[in-house]
Amino acid sequence: MSIADLRPWSEMIALGAILAVFWLLSLRRRHVFRFDRVYAVDPEDMWAVSLPRRGGPIWLPHIEGIDFDEGSDIDGTYRFRSGLAMHVANRPDEATGELAQVLRLFRQDGGLVEVWTSYCRIEPHPRGTRLRLVADIDLVGRTEWQHRIARIQRPLTRWLYDANLRTMLTASGAFARYAERHGRRPAEPVSLLGMRLSWPALALAIVALGWWAWQDGLWFAIVLAAGLVLHEAGHVAVMRALGDRTSAFYFVPFLGGVATGRPAGNDASHTLMVFGGPVAGALSALATWWLGEWLGSTFLVGAAMMFAFLNLFNLAPIPMLDGGQITMAVLRPFVSDGVRYWIEVALLAIAAAMSAYIGIYILALIFGAFAAARFAAARSPRRLAGAGTPLTKIQALAALAGLAVLAALLVALMDAIGQTVPFSDALDAINWGPESYRD
Numbered sequence: 001m002s003i004a005d006l007r008p009w010s011e012m013i014a015l016g017a018i019l020a021v022f023w024l025l026s027l028r029r030r031h032v033f034r035f036d037r038v039y040a041v042d043p044e045d046m047w048a049v050s051l052p053r054r055g056g057p058i059w060l061p062h063i064e065g066i067d068f069d070e071g072s073d074i075d076g077t078y079r080f081r082s083g084l085a086m087h088v089a090n091r092p093d094e095a096t097g098e099l100a101q102v103l104r105l106f107r108q109d110g111g112l113v114e115v116w117t118s119y120c121r122i123e124p125h126p127r128g129t130r131l132r133l134v135a136d137i138d139l140v141g142r143t144e145w146q147h148r149i150a151r152i153q154r155p156l157t158r159w160l161y162d163a164n165l166r167t168m169l170t171a172s173g174a175f176a177r178y179a180e181r182h183g184r185r186p187a188e189p190v191s192l193l194g195m196r197l198s199w200p201a202l203a204l205a206i207v208a209l210g211w212w213a214w215q216d217g218l219w220f221a222i223v224l225a226a227g228l229v230l231h232e233a234g235h236v237a238v239m240r241a242l243g244d245r246t247s248a249f250y251f252v253p254f255l256g257g258v259a260t261g262r263p264a265g266n267d268a269s270h271t272l273m274v275f276g277g278p279v280a281g282a283l284s285a286l287a288t289w290w291l292g293e294w295l296g297s298t299f300l301v302g303a304a305m306m307f308a309f310l311n312l313f314n315l316a317p318i319p320m321l322d323g324g325q326i327t328m329a330v331l332r333p334f335v336s337d338g339v340r341y342w343i344e345v346a347l348l349a350i351a352a353a354m355s356a357y358i359g360i361y362i363l364a365l366i367f368g369a370f371a372a373a374r375f376a377a378a379r380s381p382r383r384l385a386g387a388g389t390p391l392t393k394i395q396a397l398a399a400l401a402g403l404a405v406l407a408a409l410l411v412a413l414m415d416a417i418g419q420t421v422p423f424s425d426a427l428d429a430i431n432w433g434p435e436s437y438r439d
Contacts, residue, residue: 033135033157039165040128042181043097045174047122049165050099050131051092059168084108097122114139128178131165193229194236194259196248208251219299219433227281227307228257231314234280235259238273254362266389267329271399274322274329275406281311282410289417299434302426305417312410315403318351319344320370323403330400332390345374 039046049059052066054073061081068076078086084105091100103116118135169175195201205225212221232249239247239261247261259277285307292300315323324347331340348371356364391399414423421429 031137033133033137033161035131035133035158035161037162038125038127038130039169039174041169041174041178043122043124043129045169045172045177046129046131047092047094049168049172049174050120050122051090057172059171060164061167112140194233194247194249195229196250201248201250204253205251208253211253217431220427220430223303223306223430224310225251226303227284227310230284230307231277231281231311232257232259234276234278235273236261236276237280238276242269242273255366267332267391268389268395271326271329271391271395274325275399275402277322278311278315278406278410281307281314282406282413285311285410285413289413293420297434298421298425298429299432301417301421302429305414305421305423305426306430308410308414308417309423312407312414315407315410316351318347318367320348320367323407326399326403329391330396330403333393333396341374345371348374 048056051074052058054068054076058066064079064081066076066078068074074090074092075088078088080086084107086106087104089102093099099120099122101116101118101120103118104112105114105116107113115138116135117138118133120131120133123130123132195205209221209225212224215221216224228251236247236249236259239259244261247259249257249259251257259273261273285304288300288307289304292298292302292304314321317327318324319328324344327347328340328344331343335343348367352364352367352371355361355367417426
């Protein structure tokens with residue numbers, strides 16, 4: 001067997017290797033987690049989200065409630081919508097900015113799974129508030145599927161901790177209050193066309209481009225990357241227009257790209273952000289087609305076909321894609337969270353089956369894994385409910401109409417391009433590169 005024989009399975013092999021590494025890292029019985037970051041908020045707001053009190057709001061949507069201990073306004077058991085529970089004992093000293101915590105994570109049957117012993121320091125900083133944390137994490141008991149999934153994500157703990165903290169600070173209005181009091185905006189990430197320019201982001205981009213080039217050729221990788229940049233830049237542009245100046249996007253090897261930013265807090269803003277990507281992609285496909293026709297470049301016409309196809313595929317009603325996110329938001333005013341949850345599971349399962357049928361096994365694996373995880377979560381007594389303000393019924397119908405119109409325009413655009421350069425010829429033109437001109 002040669003390397004060429006393994007090429008069709010190379011994505012599955014690489015993804016399996018990455019998951020194996022994550023799984024092996026999750027088997028550690030004990031490890032230390034360190035976190036040190038500055039946020040553009042005032043110290044009192046950082047204390048408010050770090051130390052919830054009896055009668056106060058809950059800022060994380062995946063926490064169902066807090067059962068406070070008798071005689072305490074700060075210690076209690078957090079009930080997660082996944083069915084897990086976590087008891088938190090706090091020893092704060094706001095005068096010195098120190099917070100000691102012991103977190104005990106329990107299974108649904110009440111058995112102890114994991115213990116976090118953490119020391120946190122919250123202190124003023126010229127750019128807001130600095131949060132420093134050191135935690136010893138000990139696995140002490142048998143795990144259930146929910147906790148196994150969480151442990152597989154453990155190598156991403158720093159990123160997940162930061163994302164959850166930003167969610168709470170945004171929902172509580174801490175960022176907005178800091179900007180109003182001090183006249184400062186949160187620092188904007190350094191980016192190019194919306195793509196974050198940092199060493200981790202550039203490393204991901206290099207891996208993604210290198211992989212696609214090895215799989216399908218250099219010019220195909222360049223066109224695919226250009227299409228993703230133009231699409232994700234649309235998401236980022238809308239988020240920044242809505243006030244989130246920290247939004248940016250990353251390349252994701254094997255999959256494409258993902259835009260990140262602060263939660264919108266309502267489905268209307270989120271839906272506008274989702275539409276931004278395929279609208280920008282459709283406009284870029286149209287402009288590239290016009291330029292290709294004007295220059296007589298089959299390569300550019302092929303790139304336009306690729307851009308249109310990528311954005312049409314992304315409008316499919318699969319929850320991980322833009323079309324699926326819009327579909328879930330549209331359903332929310334009309335059906336219960338439980339029904340919507342099962343629709344999401346069914347759509348993921350159908351997507352996995354169709355991907356396997358047509359031979360795209362990497363997508364089948366990813367969609368199938370998400371479908372299995374969501375199916376298992378739905379069996380819990382507590383189902384994940386929607387977060388934020390839902391669309392009104394009129395807004396939902398308008399979003400559905402917009403989705404249908406955008407999909408129809410992309411189909412029409414692909415048909416028009418195909419009248420001059422068929423799809424298979426367009427792919428060949430991309431592989432030949434810019435020297436591919438029409439006879």
